Amino acid sequence: MIECGICERRCQIAEGEYGYCNMYENRGGRLETRYPEHVSLLMVWRIESLPVFHFYPGSRTLVFATAGCNLDCHYCSNAYLARGRLEDIYLMRLEPEKLVKRARQTGCHNIAFAMNEPTVSIDYYLAVAEEAHASGLPVGCLTNGYQTEATAQRLAEASDFINVSVKGFDDHFYREYVDGESVAPVKRNVEYYHGRTHLEVTTPIIAGLNEDHIGRLAMWLGGIDTNIPWHVFRLLPEYKMADRDYPDVRQIANGLQEAGLFLNHIYFGNFAGSQWLSTYCPQCGRRLIERVGLGGCGVKPVSFDLEDGACPKCGGVLGIEGGWVDWDSAETEEAV
Numbered sequence: 383m384i385e386c387g388i389c390e391r392r393c394q395i396a397e398g399e400y401g402y403c404n405m406y407e408n409r410g411g412r413l414e415t416r417y418p419e420h421v422s423l424l425m426v427w428r429i430e431s432l433p434v435f436h437f438y439p440g441s442r443t444l445v446f447a448t449a450g451c452n453l454d455c456h457y458c459s460n461a462y463l464a465r466g467r468l469e470d471i472y473l474m475r476l477e478p479e480k481l482v483k484r485a486r487q488t489g490c491h492n493i494a495f496a497m498n499e500p501t502v503s504i505d506y507y508l509a510v511a512e513e514a515h516a517s518g519l520p521v522g523c524l525t526n527g528y529q530t531e532a533t534a535q536r537l538a539e540a541s542d543f544i545n546v547s548v549k550g551f552d553d554h555f556y557r558e559y560v561d562g563e564s565v566a567p568v569k570r571n572v573e574y575y576h577g578r579t580h581l582e583v584t585t586p587i588i589a590g591l592n593e594d595h596i597g598r599l600a601m602w603l604g605g606i607d608t609n610i611p612w613h614v615f616r617l618l619p620e621y622k623m624a625d626r627d628y629p630d631v632r633q634i635a636n637g638l639q640e641a642g643l644f645l646n647h648i649y650f651g652n653f654a655g656s657q658w659l660s661t662y663c664p665q666c667g668r669r670l671i672e673r674v675g676l677g678g679c680g681v682k683p684v685s686f687d688l689e690d691g692a693c694p695k696c697g698g699v700l701g702i703e704g705g706w707v708d709w710d711s712a713e714t715e716e717a718v
């Protein structure tokens with residue numbers, strides 16, 4: 383029996399068995415990753431669609447995913463990857479240097495691990511980051527934040543940006559709906575990532591489950607830094623909650639008015655015609671980045687009005703990293 387110290391579940395894994403995430407195995411008393419350096423998908427997205435709004439706006443991101451997750455959100459929209467049997471998922475071997483080469487070939491400016499949890503493929507993620515940095519590409523990930531302090535440290539050191547999905551405000555929510563023990567490690571890690579890497583936070587809203595967490599989450603996040611971008615995501619439940627209603631846009635928008643007292647940048651998306659996608663100067667109200675929704679979680683920035691990361695009218699600083707990046711600006715490598 384060995385203990386896996388990678389995520390906060392700290393699974394006790396018997397010889398020949400897997401941990402909860404399905405990705406770490408006890409092989410002869412050693413913790414080994416199953417399907418090392420394998421991807422389940424590769425996609426080219428705008429960085430805004432991750433979502434990441436305050437890091438090199440407009441840039442082109444190579445998204446990759448593996449399989450497995452250390453939580454089990456009952457409403458998960460990627461459950462086939464997160465909680466499916468690995469044997470049922472087509473996984474393709476793609477060494478870190480080849481993945482970075484794919485980014486070059488597709489004209490990407492950066493690379494992101496998304497769709498399932500990077501914590502369950504930590505060695506691969508770190509190897510990709512090292513390879514990407516060697517060739518000048520930033521790397522980031524979307525995570526549920528449910529990793530140990532040691533893993534959080536490794537993730538922060540390797541990442542140029544991290545978006546943590548904070549799913550609810552209290553332990554009850556984590557036990558009841560995502561099969562975690564407590565929200566405490568997630569909050570601890572958000573605080574740890576702040577200032578160590580570019581940080582954004584996402585909260586999926588599930589009808590009848592966590593609309594009333596909005597105010598408390600905003601107050602807590604604003605206490606860390608009022609400039610942390612917060613993405614409130616209208617989640618259309620799938621998996622074990624596929625019969626649930628969709629969230630009520632108007633009700634959530636009302637809650638966000640109050641949340642705006644605590645945070646400067648609240649975004650609300652995944653529905654047609656959202657007016658909550660653009661960035662405004664918190665000091666003078668000038669619109670600095672205009673974004674339009676493209677349906678689903680697709681978002682495109684259409685104008686950019688910052689000078690050296692500051693508002694050109696009042697000089698207000700927002701914590702936006704990097705300037706505008708033209709979608710077609712990266713030099714592409716010839717395919718071989």
Ligand SMILES: [Zn+2]
Pocket residue numbers: 663664665666667668693694695696697698
């Ligand atoms: Zn301003």
